[in-house]
Amino acid sequence: xxxxxxxxxxxVPVAALSLPRAARAADTEVTIDNFTxxxxxxxxxxxxxxxxxxxxxxxxxxxxxxxxxxxxxxxLDTDDAFAMVFDTPGTYSYxxxxxxxxxxMVVVT
Amino acid sequence: MDDTTRTxxxxxxxGLLTCMLWAGTGVIWTVAxxxxxSGLLGSAQAATPSGGFSFAQISDSHIGFARDPNTDxxxxxxxxxxxxxxxxxxLILHTGDVSHLSRPAEFDTAEKILGASGIETHYVPxxxxxxxxxxxxxxxxxxxxxxxxxxxxxxxxxxxxxIHFVGLNNVTDLKAGGLGNxxxxxxxWLERDLKQRSDSxxxxxxxxxxxxxxxxxxxxxTDDGARALALxxxxxxxxxxxxxxxxxxxxxxxxVAFHTARSTAFPQPAPGTAPGPGPMKVEAGxxxxxxxxxxxxxxxxxxxxxxxxxxxxx
Numbered sequence: 001x002x003x004x005x006x007x008x009x010x011x012v013p014v015a016a017l018s019l020p021r022a023a024r025a026a027d028t029e030v031t032i033d034n035f036t037x038x039x040x041x042x043x044x045x046x047x048x049x050x051x052x053x054x055x056x057x058x059x060x061x062x063x064x065x066x067x068x069x070x071x072x073x074x075x076l077d078t079d080d081a082f083a084m085v086f087d088t089p090g091t092y093s094y095x096x097x098x099x100x101x102x103x104x105m106v107v108v109t
Numbered sequence: 110m111d112d113t114t115r116t117x118x119x120x121x122x123x124g125l126l127t128c129m130l131w132a133g134t135g136v137i138w139t140v141a142x143x144x145x146x147s148g149l150l151g152s153a154q155a156a157t158p159s160g161g162f163s164f165a166q167i168s169d170s171h172i173g174f175a176r177d178p179n180t181d182x183x184x185x186x187x188x189x190x191x192x193x194x195x196x197x198x199x200l201i202l203h204t205g206d207v208s209h210l211s212r213p214a215e216f217d218t219a220e221k222i223l224g225a226s227g228i229e230t231h232y233v234p235x236x237x238x239x240x241x242x243x244x245x246x247x248x249x250x251x252x253x254x255x256x257x258x259x260x261x262x263x264x265x266x267x268x269x270x271x272i273h274f275v276g277l278n279n280v281t282d283l284k285a286g287g288l289g290n291x292x293x294x295x296x297x298w299l300e301r302d303l304k305q306r307s308d309s310x311x312x313x314x315x316x317x318x319x320x321x322x323x324x325x326x327x328x329x330x331t332d333d334g335a336r337a338l339a340l341x342x343x344x345x346x347x348x349x350x351x352x353x354x355x356x357x358x359x360x361x362x363x364x365v366a367f368h369t370a371r372s373t374a375f376p377q378p379a380p381g382t383a384p385g386p387g388p389m390k391v392e393a394g395x396x397x398x399x400x401x402x403x404x405x406x407x408x409x410x411x412x413x414x415x416x417x418x419x420x421x422x423x
Contacts, residue, residue, distance in 0.1 A: 034384045034385035034387065035327070035385035035386060035387065036385065056385075056387055057176045057177070057387060057388055058387050058388065059209070059210060059237070059240075063285075065285035065286075067284075075210060075211075075240045077210060078176070093285060094285070095285035095286065097283060098236045098237070098240075098283075099236075099328050100283040100284060100285055100286060100287045100288070100328060101286065101287075101288070101325070101326070101327065101328035102328075103285055103286055
């Protein structure tokens, strides 16, 4: 519980710091629609900001599949968005914390 | 009434595997000698049998949801509560998703409407209720007063009228790609809890996500649900009440009757009939026919409970 709260607060500065970066690397968009991350697999270069937007009329979350999760959004109601910069090359699996059958992956090169 | 459902009892049920589907409001359960029967609220069959007692199931109120097809979820919950109250059940089980986003104002509204029934109400959480602070606000508000001497967290048991009621939490610590989750600690507690009961004790288990796999593609099942069911196998009468899928489904397997209740907020599509399990859009005039409650009646000496699912309106 507490660990999650810490992770969340740790994410806030990341998102804030990412704003100036957006000018350098184009953002990549992932849409959540019909209980699906679309595209479910995105490949981006390091430093790219990913933005997930919920277009469903049911809330969703973006949660790292690592245990404990490496990143976690707050709950996203309809039209809410979550942004995060991926600086380190690697493969990042994630899922919806509310509907864990919804899964996606970010490959950072 | 067309959408009244009845489980068969005794040997007819053994080996029988049925899966039926409706849309509705709430369920009232009558317990007769151990096996609950459900019926739609408003049905004459939901009346408490002599010598028995009845309880009601309300589910998926989603207070805070205010979109098509239901912009007034407090009103439909209030209608469900009024319907339940008219049947004077001994208690109400709420099988989760009381709120839409775990917000304090949503819990306030739900607590006020459900509290107006004046009927003892027992809750288990849905995933929508546990979004803040690990679920503590929900547990503190809706479960703590029911769980003196229990292990804490969102699961507990109690006894009433000879029935052993077990409330489980299968909506936290969910894993990527998985379904609902009970977890080791809860399963160990369940084993200890059931050990003290005789085989002839009627058991009613209630939890949010179905404990049996209704449709894995949409996450409608519980990964370790089979382990809980294995612990329940020796009992002569087990009734499993779930919500989450916003429609009535029923299955009987051996001595275990599975039942899911309608939502009081919005319907969801039958498995695989839509691209996703999002709210099903229905015309305003038809909304209450796909919302509902359930009633369950118990009659001592009978081996099954009568379950009647009732829609909120025609």
